[in-house]
Each structure stands twice: as C-alpha cells, then as structure tokens.
Amino acid sequence: MTQGDFRDPTLPCETRVELLLSQMTLAEKVGQMCQYVAVTAPESFGNADEDPGYTLSLAEQAELIRSGRVGSFLKVPSPEFANQLQTIAVSSRLGIPLLIATDAIHGHAMDLEASTVFPSPIGLAASFDPELLHDVAAATARELRATGFHWTFSPNVDVVRDPRWGRTGETFGEDPLLVGELGAAMVRGYQGDALSEPHNVLACTKHLVGGGVAENGLNGAPADVSERTLREVLLPPFERTVEAGVLTAMPAHNEVNGVPCHSDHSLLTDFLRGTCGFNGFVVSDWNDIARLHTTHRVAATRREADRLAVEAGIDMHMHGAGFFENVTALVETGELSSERIDRAVRAILLAKFRLGLFEQRFGDAAAAREIVLSPAHRELALTAARKSIVLLKNQPETLPLRGAKRILLTGPRADDQSLLGDWSREQPEENIVTLLRGLQRFTAAPSELEYVACTNCSDAEIAAAQAAATRADIVVLAVGENSLRNQRQRTSGENLDRASLELPGRQLELALALAATGTPLVVALVNGAPIASACFEAAAAIVELWEPGIYGGTAFAEILFGITNPSGKLPITIPRSVGHIRSYAAERASARHRSRFHAVQGEPWFPFGHGLSYTRFVYHSLRTTNVPSLARLLANDAVTIEVDLENCGAQAGEEVVLLYLSDDYASVTRPQRELVAFRRVAFAAGERKTVSFELEAKAFSLLDARFQRVVEPGTFTFSLGAQHLTSRIELR
Ligand code: GLC
Secondary structure (H helix, E strand, C coil): CCCCCCCCCCCCHHHHHHHHHCCCCHHHHHHHCEEEECCCCHHHCCCCCCCCCCCCCHHHHHHHHHCCCCCEEECCCCHHHHHHHHHHHHCCCCCCCCEEEECCCCCCCCCCCCCCCCCCHHHHHCCCCHHHHHHHHHHHHHHHHHCCCCEECCCECCCCCCCCCCCHHHCCCCCHHHHHHHHHHHHHHHHCCCCCCCCCCECEEEEECCHHHCHHHCCCCCECCCHHHHHHHHCHHHHHHHHCCCCEEEECCCEECCEEHHHCHHHHHHHHHHHCCCCCEEECCCCCCHHHHHCCCCCCCHHHHHHHHHHHCCCEECCCCCHHHHHHHHHHCCCCCHHHHHHHHHHHHHHHHHHCCCCCCCCCHHHHHHHCCCHHHHHHHHHHHHHHCEEEEECCCCCCCCCCCCEEEECCCCCCHHHHCCCCCCCCHHHCCCHHHHHHCCCCCCCCEEEECCCCCCHHHHHHHHHHHHHCCEEEEEEECCCCCCCCCCCCECCECCCCCCCCCCHHHHHHHHHCCCCCEEEEEECCCCCCCHHHCCCCEEEEEECCCCCHHHHHHHHHCCCCCCCCCCCCCECCCHHHCCCCCCCEHHHHCCCCCCCCCCCCCECCCCCECCCCEEEEEEEEEECCCHHHHHCCCCEEEEEEEEECCCCCEEEEEEEEEEECCCCCCCECCEEEEEEEEEECCCCEEEEEEEECHHHHCEECCCCCEECCCEEEEEEECCCCCEEEEEEC
C-alpha cells in the first residue's frame, strides 16, 4: 500500500497519483475523463457552423465540479471564469484541480480580450525555422498559464495534400519532415523540459489521422488512403511529436479506410502507444464520439459509441451529454474494465501533478498584465511575421519600392482583421497593424500613398479603385481569404472548405480591372489555404503574407520598402488550379511522365520550397565528405553532406537550404525527390558559408513491399532546392 498524502508536493508525481487514485470512487474517476464547454451561450462557441448541441449553465457546471464529475473545461470565456471554476473545484471532496484547455494554435488568441496573435501555422511553417516555432509556443504557453489555462490543442500536424481543405492554414503544409520537425519544436516550446516550469502547458498532437487528405478536401470527410501513404506520409509527424514528449493527442473527425479514427484501436492504441510509445492521454474531438453513432453508424447506441471509443484508446471525452452515465454503467456491467478506467485517470492525474496544478491552479492577473502582449512577445510576433512572408514573384524593378512613388493601396484585405487568421477572436484595433497602417508608417499621404477602400468589390468600389490606379505609379492590391473565426462573412477556415483555389467573390475582377490600367500591380495575398489566381500572370509582383498576425502590416511594409529582405519559403505547393489537385513536391516519377492537361499548363504556379529574396544566393558546391559502408551506416554512422553558398548581393538575408534525396533505384517506387533536411541560415552581404548535414540510416531507408523498413544498397543522389547541383553516393 503506497504511504503518504497525495497533497504532499515533495512526493514523486507517480506516487501522488497512486495515493489519490486509491481514494477515488468510480464516479470521481470517470469524472476526470469528462471535459465540458464552459461558455453558456451556444452562439459564443465560435464554431459558427457547428451545433454545440449541449451547454451547461454556470450552476450546472458548479454542481458537476462539486460532485467531482468533471476533470476539464474548454471554451472558457475568460481568465476570471477559469478562476471561478477552479475555486469551486477546491471545495469538492478531493479538491482535484481542473485542466483548462483551449485552441491556442498561434497565440492565446481565443479567450482573452487582447493577446499576442502570431502568424497562422502555415505562415510559421514558411519560416522553416523550428527555433522560431519553439519560441512562439513558449511565449503562448506563458500567456496561457498566467491567465489560468493549462492545455492547448496544438500542434496540428496534419499533412495536407488537398489545399481545398479550409483548415490548411492551421497546418505546417505538405511535407512530413517539415511538419514533424515543426510540430516537435512547438511541443518542446509548450511543454518545456517535461513540464518542469510553472509557465509550461500541455501540448496536443492532432488530428490523428488523415484530415488533410479527406475526400474533396472537406473537413471530416472520409480519408481513403493506402497503407504506404499512411506510414510514409501521414503518421511520421505524430511519431515525431511523441518523440518530443507530447502528453496529449486528439483523433481526427474522419474515418480512415472504413474505420472512424475515434473507434480505431489500431490507431489510438497499437500505433500511438505501441509503435510510438505515447504515455499521455487521448482526448476526443468535438462531438466525435457521438458521431460514431449519429454519423459513422458503427455504434447502434450512444452507449455503444462510448464503449467503442474508450476501448479504442480515448481517455477523455471533449464535450457533450451522456458519456459520464454511460461509462459508469459500462464499468458496473463489466463491459469496460476498471483497469482501463484507471489507466485513463492515471494519465490525466499525472499531467495535473506534473503541471503543478495542485499547488498552483489559478491564473494570476498581475502576472498576466506583465506577460500578455509583453514587449518581448510583440517583438517575437513581428519577427515571426517577417520570416513567414514569401515573395512569390518579382519582375525587375518592381520590389522593393525605391524612391518616392505614388502608391495606390486597395482591396478587401487591406485594412481588416483577416490577417489574424482562424482560431483568433478579433483584437483591439490599437493592437493591430493592418496593411494600410503598415504602409502609412512609411509614406506620406496623399502624395505617396492613396488608399481606396474596396471591402466588397462593388461596381462603384472597383470603378473608384481603377480610376485611382491611373493616377498611381504602382498598385498594391490586398486580396485573399477571411478565416477569422467569429465573422459570418468568413470564406475559409474550419468547416469552410473551397471548391476553387481562385480568389473568392469579385476579387479577381478587381485585380484584372486594375491590371488593365497598365499601372504595375503588386498582389498581396492574405490567406491560410493556397490561392491560385488567374491574376498572377498580370501581376508584376506577388507577396504571400499568409495570415501574418497582429504585426502583419508592419512586416509587409518593411518588405515592400526593402527594409526587411523577404526569406519565407512555401511549405505547400500552389497548384495551377483546383483541377491540378493533387500537386506536391514529393510526387512519384510517374506522376507527370506521360500525359499532360489539355490546353492548360500542368506545372504548379509555385512549387514547395519556392521563395524569392532581394539578394542573390549562389550555391557553389554540394559534396559528401563522409560516406560510410552500408554496414557502418546501419551501425549508427552517418553520411556528411556539405553545401557551400554565398550571399552575392549587397543586402543581408536569410536563406533556407533544402536538401533533397533521390533513391536512384529501389524495390518500390519512391518520391522523385524527398526532403531529408533543411536549415535556415543568415548571411551578411557578401558572406559565404558552408552548411553541413549529417544523415543517418533512416534518411536512406524505405518501407519495402512488405512494409519492412530497410536500407537497400545502391546509389543515391542529393540535390538542393531550386539549384541544379547534385551529388551521388553509393551505399554498399
Ligand atoms: C474542433 C477541431 C479541433 C479543436 C476542437 C476544440 O472541431 O477539430 O481541432 O481543437 O474542436 O475546439
């Protein structure tokens, strides 16, 4: 019998768990497996298109807490509300603290009146800078804990191969290596070194698995994928986040190959716990256990749905009625074992002890005033915006703007909060620098900058913009999507997928009208999911801002005027059109080897890894300096590759070195080029550097026809991003 008091902070967390567990009733144990929504009014849920189907009054929430029948809340409307819930929890029989969870996926942007909103994940990914993402996650964690929040449903490590998916902006794009490395960096940023600091939070690796390859790009639609795609592309980022120590996981809404993720034991237990060694807890997604009954129809009753989900490996139910009663009854009838319940509750309690919640469960308003939107966090948001912006096209003499020019700024995205992206509430105007405000800081109106509002692209607005364009030396057109969560006029985001990659509404018409004036056109894109527009041809320059966060306008203006050198690279391919899906970098050789599209170009507008700079990076050489035998490589030696490159321009800049590998001949087909390493490197003007990579056996391995991971002897060719340097090695 374990001795001691679970309240004793000097005891090991695992001991405290056992001491507490031994005192808990079945009802209190199952209560820990229940999470509820705290907001009491459905319209404030933020899932504007999602019927919550279940809300609790504050009195009902208090009763659940006092009786020990809830372990966590999400959609908690404020830090004060969180503290109120925790105060009630203190008075419950065992006083177990509540986990307060939220979707802080690019800052603590859903629950506070004001906070630091960083670029959306797709924009953060364009930096190819894991340390930046670590720092963004760490800053977000500090703002969460200071306000009494302990758990974020982030990172989203879905690999996206269908950019119609409205949630693409929440992801790190199409490449499993990039997605996994950036997801792992955010896990480390959120959780620190094993939750050892009072400003760490729980991270959550999601959505396991396949949302980014669902049919028609529709959120929650079936994902019908081959075993090879699952194992080579979709699952590795989850393995990588578990390696980084992630302590919670969330299944995907969708089914995979006929099995709903929420009832898939092979996924949630065999893969996640068996293969990956995950030792945290799994929380269901929104109403998705109920959907096993209502939508997927693999459970004839709600009770059966709850049993299937818990048996499959779900430890906590996110939201909705009935779970507590059903699971308690299932244990009493022996249809669910008490050992299974104890395993779930142990993981949940261990997280609470490791977070230190029994000692410090409340937010601290004084600390929050210092931490939220601190100067350091604001500076980080600006740095992240600078690094995330991708210069896609730049005809000579267009950007940067030099010398006094009469600039016309117009377009629906020029002066609104769409630059915040999804999973953010609107922020106080004084905390945001829109594109207009950014340009105003660098120009004198009206001699240098004229702004013509064009929020709805009405006939009158288009006419006014066109007239103004004839007076200007250059037009900056801000167009794109609006995925801001609570706005009814959203065009993208969760549960808003796209049947086209073209600019929504009359934005294309506006762009072409402006181009027709003959004044050079700079297209500034604000969007989460890729846009492929017919106006690209006419544009003299195209700047992809993604959803750059609160300081997007500052970063954009700095790039426009050459103060900041653009350095972002595309984390996802921009196809020629929706008819070209799927287009992605790691295609097989046969993807385009014979046929072609009739009458249209087949190549993407802009490929994965593309991004221009104002300076010129010259790659001088690519060479291998250590090539061990195959036996030594398998015995943990490594192949060393060196790249010599130089900044031959007059402006400092940062380059992302992308190292690709081609397996020249293999027993199964392989991607023509597979990203095996990347590194972001800063250069002064004229500086030359050697960048070195060490590649171990895994980089050269493949899953053979029987899905055994092997390294086959033979030749391999290294290559670089847009460069034509190659280096071949032979492994014998
Ligand atoms: C949503 C999303 C998930 C999110 C959850 C809670 O439906 O699929 O990513 O964390 O609900 O808001």
